[in-house]
Amino acid sequence: MQSSYELVMGLETHVRVKSETKMFCSCKNALELSDEANVHVCDFCMGFPGALPVLSDAVASLGVRAGLAMKCTINQKSVFDRKSYFYPDLPAGFQITQLYHPIATHWEVSAFVGTKLQTFRIARMHLETDAGKLIHAGKTLVDYNRASSPLMEIVTEPDFRSRDEVLAYLEELQKLLRFVDASDADMEKWQLRCDVNISIRKTGETHFNNRVELKNLNSFSAIGRAIDTEFHRQIAIVQAGWVVEQETRGWDDDRGMSAPQRSKEDAMDYRYFPEPDLTPLILSDEYIAARAVTDRPIERRVRYLDEYGLLSDDARILSRDRETSDYFERLVALTGDPKKSCSYITTVLFSLMEASQTHRSMAENPVSAEALARVIDLVNRDEISSTNSKVVVERLFTGWWEPDAIIDELGLRQNNDTEMLADIAMKIIANHPEQVADYKNGNEKVFGFLVGQCMKASKWQGNPKAFNEILLSKLS
Ligand SMILES: [Zn+2]
Structure with a gap:
């Protein structure tokens, strides 16, 4: 019985900030995908020793504005952390993010699901750097244009119970970020990426079961398909008497199915620690007030x-x-x-x-x-x-x-001269005795024909309302 299960979902959305430069260096923040590979790079974003980060004012400002647009609390002090791991698209060997003290917390976003206005809670938003891009073409190539570009990560509470809610929220989020010019949030250009955490439970239950994190969701329609498919996969597992395993799965939209990816490491594996090359980001009341958003x-x-x-x-x-x-x-x-x-x-x-x-x-x-x-x-x-x-x-x-x-x-100006229009109408009546008789015998459809004849005779400049009134009075 599928209807006796409900979906429980939370979202992690990565959004590219629409700043001119990358987050900590003056390289161009390449928002289009068409640029030649490895042209927007410097010592810092290539992870060379000695190059130090300087936080972009624009990134901080747009982050605050995006946060305020979504009615969140902006934290006056936020701190950057290092998340260390090895991957070829990460030349420095670490990502700069905000784990313990994010820039914004406790937002909410309202969206229409169909015609019903619903509110979804946001747990936190933090700023972090993006990685480069691996290109698999026989051998694997790396493009670092995107490395160290600014991202906002927006994490919701597990408030979503249907795919329609997820899609309504994402569309509203996209609109809102575009509205305050914090991001173009274009999924086709990788400016908005969304991971969905999905679990199921029997309707009426309140606890949370093991969740699956779905990745590689590249369009709104793929998100919808992936949610439906995962819902049925988890129901089948539970109905067979098994337990859903907590794991990360990658969605393959062409094949319409997901497959397990590497299991999610816990926080210890990343050796998070405060980024030693950056001071905390301190924002004054005035700074935050100057970026207030009153219109959404x-x-x-x-x-x-x-x-x-x-x-x-x-x-x-x-x-x-x-x-x-x-x-x-x-x-x-x-x-x-x-x-x-x-x-x-x-x-x-x-x-x-x-x-x-x-x-x-x-x-x-x-x-x-x-x-x-x-x-x-x-x-x-x-x-x-x-x-x-x-x-x-x-x-x-x-x-x-x-x-x-x-x-x-x-010659489109309307003729409202009632005497002239009445003359025209009288001529039309005189010239169409059959239709007039027809109308008087109860065929009301003929009336439209007579108005049309009057309009034509006035070279389409007569006021049709006036012709209506004149004909009605003459023919009654
Ligand atoms: Zn750079």
């Missing part, structure tokens, strides 16, 4: 739902990244109309972006919020029809600047 994507999303009354999907889409959200808020400030602002972005602008080769994201959107606000204003004042407003936005998207100039150039 999740808070914007809740505001769009509660204050603006937007639909759940629209609120999600409009808070998905900083550019989209800022644009929407600017448009609302100009129009005072959240629903219409939402609709022009999510239907008109987004479909233009989808069809475009060059302007696919909000950052590349050529339509200024001011111009779009003017279009919405003209629609509200009946100066253009809503159909024609889309033509105007299309032109703005191709680089035209002025909505009014487009409207005049294309």
